[in-house]
Structures are given as C-alpha cells and as structure tokens.
Amino acid sequence: MFRATACVLALAIVSGAVGQTRPVQWMSSPADAIKVAKRTQKPLLFFVPGQDLGDLDDQQQVVLRDAFVRDYIGDRFIGARLTRSTNNADLFTKWNAPTKYGQYMLVVTPSGDLVGQIGAEVIARKDQFIGALTGNFRKYRSALYEKELLPQFQGEKLNRNNISKALGYIKSFIITDADKMLGEFAARTDIDKGTRKRVYETLAELSTNAAVASLAKAAESDTDAQAALKKVTPAAAAQLAESALVVNGEVRVYVYEAVAAVAKVRDAKPARFWETADAEAKQAEIERVAKEIREDAGKWNERWADIR
Incomplete structure (x- = not known):
C-alpha cells in the first residue's frame, strides 16, 4: 500500500x-x-x-x-x-x-x-x-505485530490464510520489526511456493539490511527471490551494489539486474555481456550502475528514510 x-x-x-x-x-x-x-x-x-x-x-x-x-x-x-x-x-x-x-x-x-x-x-x-x-x-x-501478527508464523501447524493476511499487514504497514523473522520463515521447508513468494515480496517492501540480506541469499538459487530483489528501495539497492554485486571478483548477475531495475538504468546489459566482455568493460558498467543507484538512493533517503 x-x-x-x-x-x-x-x-x-x-x-x-x-x-x-x-x-x-x-x-x-x-x-x-x-x-x-x-x-x-x-x-x-x-x-x-x-x-x-x-x-x-x-x-x-x-x-x-x-x-x-x-x-x-x-x-x-x-x-x-x-x-x-x-x-x-x-x-x-x-x-x-x-x-x-x-x-x-x-x-x-x-x-x-x-x-x-x-x-x-x-x-x-x-x-x-x-x-x-x-x-x-x-x-x-x-x-500490532507483536500481539497479533507474529503468532501466526510461530508453531508447527500453520494456517495459510492467517499467514497471508499477516503478510498483507506487514507489507502494507512496512513493519520492519518482522524482517529477521521473515528471513528465517522463508527458509522453512513446510511452506508452499506461493507463500514463500509473498514472503520475498514482503521482505522487498521492508528493505532493511536484514531483509535484503535474506533476499540476496535466497536469490542465489530461487528465481522468485531474484524477482523480489528488483523491488527493493533505492537505498537498499545501493547497499546491494556496494556489498553484494561483486563477490570474490565475480559479478553476481542477478544482483546487477536487480540494481539496474531499481535504478531504471537505460541500456542495462544482458546476461551474456558478463560472459563475453573484458574486465575493463565490466568495471565500467559496474561503476555506471553504482553511480546511478547512489544518486537515486540519496534522493530516496532525503524524502522517505525518516518517515517510513
């Protein structure tokens, strides 16, 4: 909302x-x-x-x-x-x-x-x-979270409808208190694909450091998490660009695609670019996207950081 x-x-x-x-x-x-x-x-x-x-x-x-x-x-x-x-x-x-x-x-x-x-x-x-x-x-x-929403995610027997409603409120009200809990909940093996996808989307809306870290980890192997990563805030995307775009000298393409999507980068590079381009071209593209998302994050923080 x-x-x-x-x-x-x-x-x-x-x-x-x-x-x-x-x-x-x-x-x-x-x-x-x-x-x-x-x-x-x-x-x-x-x-x-x-x-x-x-x-x-x-x-x-x-x-x-x-x-x-x-x-x-x-x-x-x-x-x-x-x-x-x-x-x-x-x-x-x-x-x-x-x-x-x-x-x-x-x-x-x-x-x-x-x-x-x-x-x-x-x-x-x-x-x-x-x-x-x-x-x-x-x-x-x-x-509201502590009294009514959090209990829906606890225990061995889960009610899918109650969880769906709780996720709706957490997302709509941007209840950042839920970030770590949802990161752990997404890793449970007893939830269905649809529920897990909604959890990812809620984590993207929260866009705290913990929420984005959970999303980025899940995105290593889950395309739904990769899609959600493209919906984080500009501030969160800027943090991604700084900490998760390049790991051990290798570009994480799904992180690049997420950052480029949030920044609405023109002429974003396709996946094959990262397979064929030389090191200089890759570095130039990384710096270009990082610069754009930093600028967007600055504007976003000025307007929204203190009132979410």
Whole structure:
C-alpha cells in the first residue's frame, strides 16, 4: 500500500510546492471511523477542535491543507473529528483527554487503546507534525505485530490464510520489526511456493539490511527471490551494489539486474555481456550502475528514510 502511494505522495509534494490544496477530510462519526479502523486495522487519528487559537489556528490550517500531509494521513490513519459533546464523554474519560480546553489529536488503536496525543503547537509545524504522526504509527504497528501478527508464523501447524493476511499487514504497514523473522520463515521447508513468494515480496517492501540480506541469499538459487530483489528501495539497492554485486571478483548477475531495475538504468546489459566482455568493460558498467543507484538512493533517503 505505501509503496503504491509513494507516487501519489510524490505528486503531492510537487503540488504542495505550488500551493495549498483541499484540507484533510475528517469523518464526522467516531463510531463509523472505529468500524473502518477495525476493518482495515489502521490506527485512528481523532482531531479534537479547540477555540481561540489565534495565529496557531491559521498555521494549523496551512499544515492541514498541505497535499503531502493530507495524503500521509489518508495513507496511514483513519481520520475523524471528535467533538466535546456528551455523546463522546466516555471516550474522553477512557483516554484521559482534556474536555474543556485545547486543540489536539489522539492516535488510537482500532480496539480503542490510546497510542499517543499530538498537541496544537506540533500540528502547526509541518515537520514536527509528520514526525509525531510517524512516531505514533510506528508505535502502533510494532504493537500490532507483536500481539497479533507474529503468532501466526510461530508453531508447527500453520494456517495459510492467517499467514497471508499477516503478510498483507506487514507489507502494507512496512513493519520492519518482522524482517529477521521473515528471513528465517522463508527458509522453512513446510511452506508452499506461493507463500514463500509473498514472503520475498514482503521482505522487498521492508528493505532493511536484514531483509535484503535474506533476499540476496535466497536469490542465489530461487528465481522468485531474484524477482523480489528488483523491488527493493533505492537505498537498499545501493547497499546491494556496494556489498553484494561483486563477490570474490565475480559479478553476481542477478544482483546487477536487480540494481539496474531499481535504478531504471537505460541500456542495462544482458546476461551474456558478463560472459563475453573484458574486465575493463565490466568495471565500467559496474561503476555506471553504482553511480546511478547512489544518486537515486540519496534522493530516496532525503524524502522517505525518516518517515517510513
């Protein structure tokens, strides 16, 4: 999900540079929002409006109309407005939230547990706000993984449907906590080819050092792992180019193909090139591809490294 929306967010960055857009769309019914959250397993982001904020309110409106912020929230949270009405009094009591003053946001699990609170001054500053959203989302997804997803991969008897659902959430929410576990799980002999392929694809989405190391090892003998290796992030591909492209003086063609695919290298060399080309030509090609992926990785890290 997040990789699929990366293009949307990238477009939002461009449009946001030109001008502000429509604001974040908040659901009006907390009960309906909770139903959606339970269905999608996304955390809730409740916006509690305040009064007499002065300039702070204007600053918040600028942030909440920012295209990147809007899409970031829509991608990761179920957003809803939470008013201080008597109908919602029990929720404020449950979360020990201020009922008579202030404007703030609450991050809540689908089951109703409070994850964190974001204050008005933070909401008014885009970078701090995105950082707070990211921190709360990471806290939520780590707890989700430990409590509900990890157990699906443990034990001798495995339920394929439950594993498939768990992989979907790990991939969609980019739950990097699962990287080492999935690397070990992919090596199990009691899982079918289809499940193993989904594990590889999930490892590619995570693209941590551990995830990519597991993929690269599996790719030595598994074409599904080789295909997944072509879907890692630019930062992960740059690490591959540095550490796994050439081993003991020999070029690993499948690693080259993966790096070239991620970098969208023009005129990438076919496999036969590495069989017939001389050493100078091979080195030139290695340096060309490595340079392109380093540049892509730099841009990717600047935009995504701190907010995944």
